[in-house]
Amino acid sequence: MADAVVLCTCCGAMEEIFDMAAIEERLKGGGSAPVPMCVVPRLCSREGARLAADRMRQLPPGGLVIGACAFSARGDAVMGMLAEEGVRDIPVHWADLREGCAFVHPGDAKGATMKAADILAMGLADLGRADGGAPVLRTPPHRRVLILGGGPAGLAAARAALQRGVDVTLVEKRPAIGGMLPMLRKLFPDMGSSSDMLARLDLPAGVDLRTATAVSELRPALGGFTVTLKGVKGDGKPEELSVGAVILAMGGQPVLPKGRLRYGELAGIASQMELETRLAKAERNPDDAASLPRKAVFVQCVAAREDDRPYCSAVCCPAALKNGMRLLECVPDAEVTVLHRNVCMPGRELESFYRLARERGVRMRPMDPEVPLEILEEDGKVSGVRMQDASSGETVTLPCDGLACSTPVAPAPDAAKLAAMLGVRLDDMGFVCGEEPARPLETPVRGVFCCGSVRWPCTVAQAVEEGAAAGLLAATHVAEPSATPSWRPLNVAHATATILDRDCSGCGRCLAACPHGACVPDRGSGPRRTVAVLADRCEGCGGCAAVCPTGAARIAFRPVAGVVEGLRRVLEVA
């Protein structure tokens, strides 16, 4: 094979720093056959690409090293134009001589020239070692999106994905869709009714809805995932589906204030969620208002923002203010005092909701988390709270006949199990992680998305936004790729791992190491247990190769030998 070098002068900018003749000289090395070299003034122009292609045609077939700008600057354009000019499907190594060399050594022409020649020589060595460069064939994903959870997030996701023309299956473990919505009745920040919201989110025709259904198995497979569904009670015949993407929307559940503030011990102490339900009853039937407290104290951040649960749950401040206003509406002469560490009402809409609550008479009092509250009782019922006001430092007693604890939302109970089946990471709190901050709904496992309170506690409006966005992302993921994968240089191309069956001992370390869920137990029929790599999920990070004790796992296209050979040549010449 006769490999060649195309060197771009970048309109002369490179020549100002490099001595082109010296580069050519040095590439000849120890007297071996000269490497054909073609210098073009501007490879990213039509004329430049044509010049290079004409020259390549005169040479015997071989690989090509392109010395030019950083690939991210103009590389795609150059590769595209070369292909159009008839140079394609040969091994190419892209050598960054501009940003990576000329630009960083402006005052050292001689050194920069030597370095450029070395970079090119290493590229040539890499070409020699390239193992064919056959592109990895990616199986097109199944055109079906699986959504787990039928709360606001899941419903919005289903609508958005279906709109994009892909098939949608929504699995809800309860008998009906809606998630937390039916329990809420009135929603902040506009006090809109939750049944109106649910009606707006109702599933359009065409979604394959499975209620009272559970996921018993979910595993990565070529083209996406294979999921096994069955009835929640273990009833019904298990059914297997192939899907191209999965959206995790299992929501969350409010923590119960067990063992806190004498909850469960004294009458009149409830969780904010329980108060929510009683308010809903009273709103439907005014006679029930008699059982609501007249002097209510709400305590914020119960079982939240402490060492065991070091997070702010985002919805409990607005929920408390909402319920304070509802209570004042049901019982106009009631008093509501909210004991808080901070009032967490960020943004425009929530901040004005906060102002509204204060105008309506909800009282706020800061407390010091270091000073425990003392719950006062009378005949087995709560009668007051003694607390230290954090701004004045005074100790005050607030008489009350009802106390509500605002507790945080924790991830859905199945989140951990499902995430483990998919190889998706959870954060310390057990919520599903996207790639924060720029791709918050995309997990590192390709084809797995997350939205709503299984990702992080959020308002209904936010859950709907996240669901819709995740639906679009999943639909794009499973829709037919529009452009065929372009021809790319070896050292830029997407590399994937391969596992040599012969050397794999089946220890399974790579299964645990792969952050993208691409290493899976090989379900082939062979006698030994080995591991397979799902090419369409592998990101080429090399995690498997790093932990593999036998060297069976390796990254295709980037044999270390090529790098070593390159270094050897460069060091030999020097």
Place this chain on the structure above:
Amino acid sequence: MTGKAAGLPVLVAGGGVAGMQAALHLADAGVPVVLAEREGFLGGQVFRLDKVYPTDHCAFCPVWPKARACRSHPLIRLRLKARLETVEEDGEGTVAVLRVAPDAVDADRCVFCGRCMAACPRGAVVGRPDDIPHDPSTAPRAIVLDDLCDGCGACAAACPASAIEKSALGRREPSFERIPVRTVVHATGFREPVPHPAPEFGAGTHPDILTAMAFEKLTAEFAKGDGPLRCPSDGRPAKSVAFVQCAGARDMRHIPHCSAVCCMHASKHARWLKRRDPSLDVAIYHTDLRTPGKGQEAYMRAARAEGVRFFHARPGLVAPLDQQRAKGVLLRHEAAEKVASTVVDLVVLNGGLACNPSTVDGATPGNGTDSGRPGISRACGFCREPADIARSVIQAGAVVAALLQELADCVPGDAMEASRG
């Protein structure tokens, strides 16, 4: 809408993270997009950040892949230095009017060789806008001609890539481009209001009283290296820094809303300052500390553990000391129901971020996701509701999902059908 409208593009106004994401979602669904950005580069305010919370990665990461995807997407037409001026409804449909600043440099041809800079006798050719604190080897560069240019043409003659259009040199007047569109998505982001809305915080009275974005620039690692943090006034190393939260925000006289990003923004700065110099005294004066987002409370707790001091007090006055007698800035705030005064070297004013109005008449897009009128007023990102990077990206998806639904409802069998295959 007529059949003609179906093939028209959607205009996305603003090329920050929200606008770029909206453009990508639309284009991925087969809808052509014109992405108009007022500045000469994509990325918006995120590009001016050095690091981003809660990952502490440099801000380049969220921006660059999206900018590249926008640049190379066949259905996205990029218009830089183009600001949305008005949106008109004529009898035929919706027309977006862009005000395009004269730009003699063709960014697609320019190879950034810099010869035009050397050739210009008036120093009118400058590199990337210099308010961007990034490492020049990674940030995409841009050649800009400023107002000093008198059109002599020396740069065009020196340019080896024929990237400078001689006839456009020295032109001052913008051109106006009228684009028939299906609708407009607003993603114009935020700005720090000038003058600062709360004069009692002393913004503009002394170089050591800075706004959050100015402080970002001062501390950006690429801009300043590893040396000590120096006071802009006289270059002496700073020993103490105070962050004043909600400065100008959550205040009925100024900006009533909460900017939603500055509690975390301050913690981020505070932690980086402590990392750089643990002996620095770093204090955050806040009203409510709002950290409801993913990983935010944990980030704040880490700041506390690393020695950042938090005070639940909103200073009423920030003023420079009489510089003849003592250096520093005075901070007057409440402490245990008494007034306390503290002197620090640097004060950073956080909060009071305003939505960027998207059109000349100053109309803010407001809550766009469920606005009724098809054709106008959909918004995502900070200009809709104060939002950080993650929220802005999410909103972009939500707005596009709603928009696709609406477009499909009013034009059956349009371009989106094609994308469904």
